[in-house]
Amino acid sequence: MTLATARVDRRLMLCALVLLLAVANFLTAAATAYWLVLVARVLVARVLVGITIGGFWSIGVGLAARLAGPASAGRATAVIFAAVPLGSVLGVPASTFIGDLAGWRTAFASMGLLSTGALTLLLLTLPALPPAEVTRPSVLRALLRGTGTLYALLMTFLIVIAHFATYTYVTPFLRQTTGTDPARITGYLLLYGVAGVAGNFIGGALVTRAPRLAFGTAAATIATATALLPVLGRTDAGALALLIVWGLGYGAVPVCPPDLVRPRDPTAPEAATVLFTASFQVTLAAGALTGGAIVDHTSLRAVMWCGARGVVLAAGARRAEPRTPGR
Numbered sequence: 001m002t003l004a005t006a007r008v009d010r011r012l013m014l015c016a017l018v019l020l021l022a023v024a025n026f027l028t029a030a031a032t033a034y035w036l037v038l039v040a041r042v043l044v045a046r047v048l049v050g051i052t053i054g055g056f057w058s059i060g061v062g063l064a065a066r067l068a069g070p071a072s073a074g075r076a077t078a079v080i081f082a083a084v085p086l087g088s089v090l091g092v093p094a095s096t097f098i099g100d101l102a103g104w105r106t107a108f109a110s111m112g113l114l115s116t117g118a119l120t121l122l123l124l125t126l127p128a129l130p131p132a133e134v135t136r137p138s139v140l141r142a143l144l145r146g147t148g149t150l151y152a153l154l155m156t157f158l159i160v161i162a163h164f165a166t167y168t169y170v171t172p173f174l175r176q177t178t179g180t181d182p183a184r185i186t187g188y189l190l191l192y193g194v195a196g197v198a199g200n201f202i203g204g205a206l207v208t209r210a211p212r213l214a215f216g217t218a219a220a221t222i223a224t225a226t227a228l229l230p231v232l233g234r235t236d237a238g239a240l241a242l243l244i245v246w247g248l249g250y251g252a253v254p255v256c257p258p259d260l261v262r263p264r265d266p267t268a269p270e271a272a273t274v275l276f277t278a279s280f281q282v283t284l285a286a287g288a289l290t291g292g293a294i295v296d297h298t299s300l301r302a303v304m305w306c307g308a309r310g311v312v313l314a315a316g317a318r319r320a321e322p323r324t325p326g327r
Helices: 010-030 034-068 070-081 083-102 104-125 137-144 147-167 170-178 182-207 211-232 236-252 256-264 269-297 300-320
Strands: none
Touching (some): 034 070, 034 269, 070 083, 070 182, 083 104, 083 182, 137 269, 182 211, 182 236, 211 256, 269 300
16 A cells, blocks of 8 residues: 555545545445445455555554654654554444444444544644655665664564464453453453553653663563463452553554664655554464464463563564664
């Protein structure tokens, strides 16, 4: 998506992507037969939403420095990435509540209206944003040739795959190992999401001054929480405390890799974000798959320990990166 629209105004692209999101929701809400629901969900909602997510993050995050200035780029990136934990905390419960209250059509229509509202705000407030640097395959190849880029992507791969291998099974762990009542699990995950928002802004403030420290601290926090969960997570108090620590650590992860890549080629912020977003999406799926394989052959406790080891490997990869002059 980013390469195909490299010369198109980024304001226009963001608006077009949000419009696709609104269309996907409205088409699903308007379906009059079951087969239309299937078509709308699989061919429209899944495909269009997938294109929207990939394109939006690749294009939108790279605009943080242009909109807020280089001095505030870290905080601006944190504001953008705060949508991830906020969406998890607010989006799913809100749509479920609306569906239970007024039916699934109303839930999809409401999401379509919210997307339309976001589109209107973009049109009214976002200035024209012609591409500052056209993202070409050659630009991506040049970034990938940099050792620092490869290490940042490797760290992202290891941390995200470890996170999703473990977080996918948090609810079963809480039910089977901790013995948490299902009604309380929702509250626990809500607090995890709130901690993720806080970690997002803490990481955004720290990454502008010490990107290595920010990423290393986030990795250490996740590793500590997942490693201790099988030991201290047998009680509700211990599990909840570790989930909050985990949320703080993982909330800081998305804002770190783009900032680690960007200083090596400050003229190509969008290209750095493209590489990060693509690797993140692939690793998200791979993490859930890996966690499933571990759970099938071992246990829920084992998947937590394996996740902690994966994050430790990421921290080791960061320490092994050769430092460039002045960094």
